[in-house]
Amino acid sequence: MAGIRPSQAYLALDMTDTAPLASLATDLTGGRTSGLRFLDDAGTLAIVLDVTGLAEPERKPLEEKLRDALLARDEVTSVRVAMTAEKKALTIVAVGSGKGGVGKSTLAANLAVALHRRGVKVGLVDADIYGPSLPRLMDSEGTKPEAQGSKLVPVPNAYGVPMLSTGQIAAPGQAIAWRGPMAGKALEQLVDARWGAVDTLVVDLPPGTGDVQLTMIQRHKPAGAVIVSTPQDLALIDAARAISLFEQADVPIIGLVENMAGYACPHCGGVSDPFGRGGAEAAAGEMGIAFLGRVPLAIGIRLASDGGVPPAAGTDPAGEPFHAVAAKVADWLDARKAR
Ligand SMILES: Nc1ncnc2c1ncn2[C@@H]1O[C@H](COP(=O)(O)OP(=O)(O)O)[C@@H](O)[C@H]1O
Ligand SMILES: [Mg+2]
Numbered sequence: 001m002a003g004i005r006p007s008q009a010y011l012a013l014d015m016t017d018t019a020p021l022a023s024l025a026t027d028l029t030g031g032r033t034s035g036l037r038f039l040d041d042a043g044t045l046a047i048v049l050d051v052t053g054l055a056e057p058e059r060k061p062l063e064e065k066l067r068d069a070l071l072a073r074d075e076v077t078s079v080r081v082a083m084t085a086e087k088k089a090l091t092i093v094a095v096g097s098g099k100g101g102v103g104k105s106t107l108a109a110n111l112a113v114a115l116h117r118r119g120v121k122v123g124l125v126d127a128d129i130y131g132p133s134l135p136r137l138m139d140s141e142g143t144k145p146e147a148q149g150s151k152l153v154p155v156p157n158a159y160g161v162p163m164l165s166t167g168q169i170a171a172p173g174q175a176i177a178w179r180g181p182m183a184g185k186a187l188e189q190l191v192d193a194r195w196g197a198v199d200t201l202v203v204d205l206p207p208g209t210g211d212v213q214l215t216m217i218q219r220h221k222p223a224g225a226v227i228v229s230t231p232q233d234l235a236l237i238d239a240a241r242a243i244s245l246f247e248q249a250d251v252p253i254i255g256l257v258e259n260m261a262g263y264a265c266p267h268c269g270g271v272s273d274p275f276g277r278g279g280a281e282a283a284a285g286e287m288g289i290a291f292l293g294r295v296p297l298a299i300g301i302r303l304a305s306d307g308g309v310p311p312a313a314g315t316d317p318a319g320e321p322f323h324a325v326a327a328k329v330a331d332w333l334d335a336r337k338a339r
Contacts (some may be wrong), residue, residue, distance in 0.1 A: 021045070021070060028069055029062060043077035045070055052086040055196040059083060074125065079305060090191070091200045092338075093254065093329065094222035096246065097229065098238020100131065100207040103259035104228045105296070106305050108204035109137040110312035110319065112161045114326030115200065117312070120333070123154055123179075123198035124163040125190045127216060128206045129183045132167030144168055145193075152193040159313045162198060164190040183212055184219060190218055192235025200333065209245040217249040223336060224254040224290065226329065231275040232260050236283045254332045255290030256280060257325055264298035269298055292328045295321040 018036055025033040025047060035048040049060045049066060067079045095108040106130065112124040120219035126134035135141045138157045145152045145168055154162035166186055175200040191201065203222065206213055225246045227303070243253055258280035262271040284291040295301070300318040304311045312326070 008156075008311050017075065020075065022078070024069060024073075028066055033066070036168050037278055039080070041140050043075055044080065045076050045078070046080045046082070046129050048084060050085070050333070051083050053197060053199065055084075056194075057286045058318055068227040078273075089090045089197070090195065091333065092191070092198065092220055092222040093248070093333070094205050094225040094251065096205045096213070096227055096242045097207050098209060098227075098240070098242040100170070100239075102207070102228050102235060102282060104128075104207060105131075106132045106301065107226070107295070107322070107325070108202050108261060108332045109134055109227050109305075109327055109328060110310045112202040113310045113326070114319070114323045115160045115202070115321050115330060116160045117323075118326060118330050120200050120330060121198050121301050122161055122202060125187075125203040126163065126165030126167060127190065128204050129166045129186065129212070130206050132165045134165050134204060135167045137310060138163055141308075142260050152189055154193055154195060154198070155162060159310060160244055162195070164189070165223055168295060170265055172198035187216055187220070207336065209241045210333060213245060214249060217246065217251055222246075222251050224252045224326075224332060226254050227256045227289075228259050229256060229272075229280055231258055231277075231279050233279070236280060238288060239280075243289065247281050253289045254329055255289075255292035257282040257292045257336065258294040260297040263292035264296040264300075266299045292325045293321055296323055323325075 015222055022036045025036060025262065029049060031252060033047055034050070035046070037046055037047050038044065051062070054062065063081050064081060067081055070076050070079045095104055095111065097104040108212055111123050111125065115122045124134060124138065126132045138159060138161065140163065141153050142155045143155045145155050145164055147153065152164055154164050156162050169186065195228045205216060227239050227242050229235045239256060246253055261280065262273045262277065264271050278296070281291045300316065304318065310324040313319070
């Protein structure tokens with residue numbers, strides 16, 4: 001090496017030999033590294049590690065693994081890892097209805113649980129400021145979310161679906177007095193929280209089609225909306241209003257779910273149709289939107305829900321209609337991703 005000063009030798013090394021280091025880093029982190037370069041002649045290496053989508057406890061070990069592997073190389077004396085995380089755009093699935101009491105929250109909770117069981121990294125937001133009921137449905141009443149910095153940490157539950165609810169951040173009864181700006185701010189906190197690995201949020205919206213709903217939809221731009229209706233004509237008129245609200249805000253409709261469709265007799269198991277059958281499906285067809293399925297009126301659904309056990313969480317046949325709806329929603333989300 002006579003005649004070559006060390007720094008020149010190093011420069012030559014830098015130009016030809018960072019490739020093996022970069023590919024080592026790529027292999028080790030599943031392609032999360034970029035910008036690998038030496039900062040000086042002394043072997044100080046800089047590298048960018050993208051930790052987007054990784055939960056807090058997964059980040060540090062990955063960084064250490066990367067650092068150790070690079071330090072093990074002769075040409076590397078120290079490593080500076082810059083961790084970055086893209087501010088992830090959460091995919092929001094809004095669950096809406098034209099009026100209350102149609103089973104919107106029941107559907108939202110079971111849809112989230114069923115999506116989780118299909119492997120979707122899903123969280124649940126209870127944005128129904130008028131009647132937050134998801135803490136009850138998900139058996140996490142009385143658990144307040146903690147704050148980390150300026151952000152809320154979603155509350156875990158037995159069903160694997162972290163959740164935030166207006167019911168958790170307001171005293172009972174207080175929620176009802178919330179008006180536009182305050183409601184908007186509260187919802188902001190629920191959506192812009194420390195969701196960790198969650199990439200998809202099911203949001204239980206307030207029933208109805210007023211300004212509060214429109215503001216929420218415009219601000220949080222759901223990827224799509226699921227509309228819940230009961231079979232009666234009047235409820236379907238409300239559903240049509242909800243659909244036009246979403247269309248007004250350019251939110252695609254994933255489809256319509258008919259809840260309390262037919263009555264499942266607890267004695268004989270037979271399903272009868274006090275409100276007629278097929279009305280919602282026909283109405284969906286007329287409005288040009290997909291029909292996602294019907295959930296029967298079943299005492300088991302109400303009892304399980306009141307008891308904090310979403311039917312979709314178990315093996316009870318009562319959960320099946322929710323799994324069928326979730327399969328269609330998951331397909332819709334996959335197709336959207338592929339676009
Ligand atoms: N398919 C169903 N069968 C039986 N009870 C149901 C069904 N869907 C909802 N319920 C019950 O109806 C009530 C209202 O449902 P909920 O989901 O709170 O409606 P919303 O959120 O639209 O106001 C709850 O007591 C719930 O358990
Ligand atoms: Mg509700």
